[in-house]
Amino acid sequence: MDEPRMGVIFTFSITQEGWNIKFNREVFNIIWQSVIRSWKKKCSIIYNKIINRIYPASVESLLQTILIFTTIHLTLRKVSYNLVEKILPYLFSSSHLNDLIGCFIISLFLWLVTIYTIRYVLKLLFMYKGWMYEARGVGKSFSFATKVWMNVTKLFSKWRKPMLYSFQGSLPTLPLPSIEHTTHTYLRSVQPLLHKDNYKRIERLANEFRCGVGIKLQRYLILKSWWSCNYVSDWWEEFVYLRNRSPIMVNSNYYGIDVIHMHQTKVQSARAATAIYSCLLYRRLIERQEIEPIVVRDVVPLCSWQYKRVFNTTRIPGIEIDRIVHFEDSKYIVVYHKGKYFKLQIYFKNRLLLPCEIELQIQSILKDTSKPCQGEEKLAALTAGERSHWAKVRKAYFSNGVNRTSLDAIDQSAFFVALDDVSYEYCALHAEKLDNYSRILLHGKGYDRWFDKSFTLCIGRNGKIGFNAEHAWADSPIMGTLWEFTIYFHVSLFSIYKEDGHTMGTPEFTPPSPIRLQWDFGPDCHKDIETSYLVAEELLKNVDMHIYVHDMYGKGFMKKCSISPDSYIQMALQLAYYRDTNKFSLTYEAASMRLFREGRTETVRSCTIESVAWVKAMELKSSTVDLRYKLLLDATAQHQKNYLDAMCGKGIDRHLFCLYIVSKYLKVESPFLKEVMNETWKLSTSQTPHGQTSKLNLKKFPNCVSAGGGFASVVEDGYGVSYIITGENMIFFHISSKYSSPETNSKRFANQIKRALVDMKDLFLEKKKLQSQANGFR
Incomplete structure (x- = not known):
């Protein structure tokens, strides 16, 4: 009242x-x-x-420069090349004030010239990528030239502590590969997958493209690469994500899981409060740019531009194309519980609410016994269904009145929170519990996550958490840094919870009560909501999700084999896929392009001539241990080279994608590009980064093991595999497929991965045994 x-x-x-x-x-x-x-x-x-804009310099350096020049001018007027004396005749009058003005102008000019020269030199230094290919393996070190480069780069970039976006202006632009390089690399990647006659046909199309229309398309791309910071990113966001009209639930959005071995509180309201608070602290760090940019080997920074849209961001549906909308600020979040939506203020009396105060707000939502209005419970299914349908419904029923006000509240919120009425569980003896955990986060009930928001923070009834993230605004490593911060906040502050599980502290005042969002739906709107829900329900029922926990060995053993853990796992996936399907297929692995400004991802084609030769040798009983070992080393070396090439701007798939977009704009038909774009990636893989920040230290918090996250398969008859290497002896594989496909089965594929990893370890042990016997004989 x-x-x-x-x-x-x-x-x-x-x-x-x-x-x-x-x-x-x-x-x-x-x-x-x-x-x-x-x-x-x-x-x-x-x-x-x-x-x-002035990094690596500071405002203090400008003041020092002005002071030095002023002192020199006033005390040593007869000094040679006194620039201040040269501009005094052009000022207003010959007075002491003009002397000071002249000193300021010359100092500012020389300071800016020096600073921007240093920034340009930094950009040139960051363009060097030779260090990426060096010091790979035990006992290896960088070349003398690379060591000199590292020291010079540190000298130019370590003047002061960088802010989150300090290096943005110094990062190099993404280089444009040549047509010759791209077509040659493409042909090599498809050679082991095609029949001899079919390969000759593709080779002929590629040669015709390289010598014909490809030259014209490349010229347009050269112009775009000159005019833009990144010739790929804007088109990638638009055509791969925003123009796609299919549902983003399952098809695009991905999820992340909580730590599995630590459970400090089982009180849902308490864990929700601390998770919300940690996310808001992270938002404050982004706003103030107090997060240090990720710097590889303490020398080369990664691009940070994607952090801008972590919070206050939503995806707005359109008839033909969606758009990403980011708001500068938001003072509230929106919480969903049992079909009802609540607007929850996070600031009061000019400060952020404390966890104990947020918990009171969450408790009031959990205790609310009111019923959702008709159509409200399944409203979020609109964000899970077809995009064009959602756009039409939004325009018809959410353009004005109370519906517009409530929808704006969701769109403009910092992020979305879902208080689930089910528990998130993990048990080593019951794998189906972790499978269910992943399904809850990936799609829930189809109507209890707002899939358009940058991310939905999900809270289980037993106090475990997770998230569901929209993919268009950024890639998973960005959400990964937020998640590491949230987990670190939870596990590092042991005094954050009382013995009864509630948050520590005493509220300084009664926080603002959550405001129930109001809706007014007519019969036609109810039908449209139900239409989207039926689409979402059909999608989620078809998801075959399984998480395989491999704890027999991990990256510790892989490193002893002098092989990159990622390459090792990719070869295991190749062997597992062949055993599962009795064939090879194009394999997609995402590689980060954040060494370049506004970079997102590039494709690593993990199925290569070398990997196929090794897999065949593993399946051929007559193959010797030495042959299998040699072929495996060749396969992993080739994969590592392909991965590094992709990260260094030498990948081919984004180049081919942009050439195809240019051809569509120019209305030019290319049989070669059409063939490339129609390829299907039946094995889509991605490594979830772990330990991106220095905070999440497994040596300090050995039980702080997150199961990572995953995504759904991208094709009807294929697999989606996300994996995270945690610690030295554990790997989580998130395996997804479709129940509707008779060719796939996630649990069956998990067994093949397990078998492949066992066989690979046995191969190395047998090779080591043979080497020991040979040494003993000598």
């Missing part, structure tokens, strides 16, 4: 004695504090932009 009165800033009335005006001081004070906070944030953003 107090809320309507609180919402009135002032009232006035006319009496016989004149005007009578009464101010609501509390509401006026809240508004005033909000204005102050908004302006502080704007000033901070402007200041940070200036600081980043």
Whole structure:
């Protein structure tokens, strides 16, 4: 009953004695504090932009430069090449003030020239990628030239502590490969997959493209590479994600899982409060740019531009194309529980609410016994269904009135929170519990996540958490850094929970009560919501998800074999896939392109001539241990080279993709590009990064093991495999396929992965035994 009165800033009335005006001081004070906070944030953003523009210098260095030049000018007027004396005649008059102005102008000019020269030199230094191919393996070191390069780069970039976006202006642009390189590499990648006659046909098409229309298309791409920071990223976001009209639930969105061995509280409201609070702290760090950029080998920074859209971001549906909308600020989140939506304020009296205060808000939502209005419970199914359908429904029923107000509240929220009425469980003896955990996070019930938001924070009834993330705005490593921070906050602060599981601390005031969002749906809108739900239900029922936990050995053994753990696992997947399907297929592995400005991903084609030869040798009983061992080393070396080439801008798939887009704009038909774009990736893989930040240290927190995350298979008759290497002796494989396909089975494929990993270890042990026997004989 107090809320309507609180919402009135002032009232006035006319009496016989004149005007009578009464101010609501509390509401006026809240508004005033909000204005102050908004302006502080704007000033901070402007200041940070200036600081980043002049990195690695600082404002202090400018003041020092001005002081030095002023001192030299005033004390040593007869010094040769006194630049201040040369510009004094062009100023207003010959006064001491003009001397100071002249000193300031010359100092500022020389300082800017010096700083931007250093920034350009840094950009040239960051273009060097030779270090990527060196020091791979035990006992190896960098070349002398690379060591010199490292020291020079550190000298130019370590003047002061960098902010999150400090290196953005110094990162190199993505290089454009030549047509010759791309077609040659492409032909090599498909050679082991095609019949001899079919390969000759593709080779002929590639040669015709290289010598014909490809030259014209390449010229347009050269122009785009000159004019843009990254010739791929904008088209990749638009055509791969935003123009896709199929549902993003299952087909695009991905998920992440909590730590599995630690369970500090089973109180849902307490864990929700600490998880929400940690996410908000991370948002503050991004806004203030207090997160240090990830720097590889303490020398080369990764691009940070994707961090800007982690929070306050949503995907808006369109008839033909969606759009990503980012809001500068948001003072609330939206929480979903048992079919109802609540707007939850996260700031009060000009400060962020504490976990103990947020817990009170969550408890009030959990205790709410009201019923959802008709159509409200399954409303989020609209975000899970066909995109064009959602766009039409949004325009028809959410353009004005109470529906528009409530939908805007969701769109403009910092992020979305789902309080689930089921538990998230893990048990080593019951694999199906972890499988169910992943399914809950990937799609839930089809209507209990807002799939358009940048991410939905999911809280289980037993206090375990997870997330579901939209893919268009950024790639999974960005969400990975947020998740590492959230997990670190949970496991590092052992005093954050009381003995009864609730959060520590005493609320300083009663936090604002959650506001129930209101909706008004007619019969036609109910039908449209149900239509989307039926699409979502059909999708989620077809997901065959299984998580295989491999704890026989991990990267510790792989490193002893002098093989990259990622290459080792990719070869295991090749062997497992061949045993499962009795054939080879194009294999997609995502490689990060963040060594370049605004870089996203490139494709590593893991199925190679070398991997096929090794797999065949493993399946041929007459093959010797020495042959299998040699072929495996060749296969992993080739994969490692392909992976490094992709990271260094020498990949081919994004280049082919952009050439295809140019051909469509120019309305030019290319049989070769058409053939390439129609290829299907029946084995799609990705490694979930672990330990991107220094905070999540498994030596300090040995039980802080996250199961990583995963995604659904991208084709009807294929597999999607996401894996995370945790610690020295554990690997999680998230395997997905479709129940509708008679050719695939996730649990069967998991068994093949297990078998492949066992056979590979046995191969190395047998080789080591033979070497020992040979040494003993000598």
